[in-house]
Amino acid sequence: MQFDMKSLAPADRYRLLVNTVTPRPIAWVVSRNADGLLNAAPYSFFNVLGSEPPLCVLGIGQRAEGDPKDTARNIVESGEFTVNLVGEHDTRIMVDTAAEAPRDVSEIDVLGITTRPASLVSTPLIASAPAALECRLWKPIDTGGNFTIILGEILALHIGDEFLSGPDDRPRVDTEAMGLVGRAFGAGGYIRNKDTFEEARVGWPVPDRG
Numbered sequence: 001m002q003f004d005m006k007s008l009a010p011a012d013r014y015r016l017l018v019n020t021v022t023p024r025p026i027a028w029v030v031s032r033n034a035d036g037l038l039n040a041a042p043y044s045f046f047n048v049l050g051s052e053p054p055l056c057v058l059g060i061g062q063r064a065e066g067d068p069k070d071t072a073r074n075i076v077e078s079g080e081f082t083v084n085l086v087g088e089h090d091t092r093i094m095v096d097t098a099a100e101a102p103r104d105v106s107e108i109d110v111l112g113i114t115t116r117p118a119s120l121v122s123t124p125l126i127a128s129a130p131a132a133l134e135c136r137l138w139k140p141i142d143t144g145g146n147f148t149i150i151l152g153e154i155l156a157l158h159i160g161d162e163f164l165s166g167p168d169d170r171p172r173v174d175t176e177a178m179g180l181v182g183r184a185f186g187a188g189g190y191i192r193n194k195d196t197f198e199e200a201r202v203g204w205p206v207p208d209r210g
């Protein structure tokens with residue numbers, strides 16, 4: 001069956017897309033408003049997009065009343081944010097930060113999320129995150145619809161020492177040990193980043209598989 005996006009209502013497009021394009025990594029984004037209030041919220045329209053410059057992307061919708069979400073507003077105003085990757089141990093509290101808190105309430109304070117300072121931006125990192133990105137706004141894109149696309153330049157990557165081994169100039173990352181979770185499908189489905197398998201890449205011409 002083919003679904004023509006133009007003939008679908010936005011809510012149906014959303015439901016079909018998020019239940020098909022899976023799994024998606026989750027950015028647990030910390031941002032700061034003009035009064036200094038810290039905000040945390042998860043975003044699974046998220047990925048990294050390149051390494052020169054190193055960019056990441058967030059797709060941020062609007063609140064029910066059509067206002068921008070705090071994260072989009074804060075990033076555009078302050079020009080920075082942090083992306084914290086989510087370990088399974090933080091899944092519950094990460095989902096709690098998706099509740100639409102009033103604008104003058106900090107999820108970080110109310111839910112008791114421990115942060116630690118970043119080094120290149122003033123927005124802190126979530127202390128329990130196995131890995132995190134310090135980001136500067138690179139380009140906001142107004143899609144003309146109800147989404148804002150945030151392109152962020154990744155200024156620094158943090159990885160917990162316990163997940164690194166080998167030489168400092170070419171460390172090995174033990175991704176599996178980080179226990180990261182991603183967004184799967186359904187209203188509240190998550191996936192553990194563990195069920196992987198290997199396929200080696202080959203040069204051209206590819207070997208005869210017959």
Ligand SMILES: Cc1cc2nc3c(=O)[nH]c(=O)nc-3n(C[C@H](O)[C@H](O)[C@H](O)COP(=O)(O)O)c2cc1C
Pocket residue numbers: 026039040041042043044045046059060061062068069070071072094095097098099100101183
């Ligand atoms: C796992 C997860 C992923 C989410 N991904 C997105 C997303 O990619 N884009 C979006 O607009 N909202 C997403 N949401 C909903 C926002 O987190 C929610 O609207 C939140 O209240 C926004 O908070 P803010 O206004 O403080 O930024 C997601 C929620 C969850 C639980």
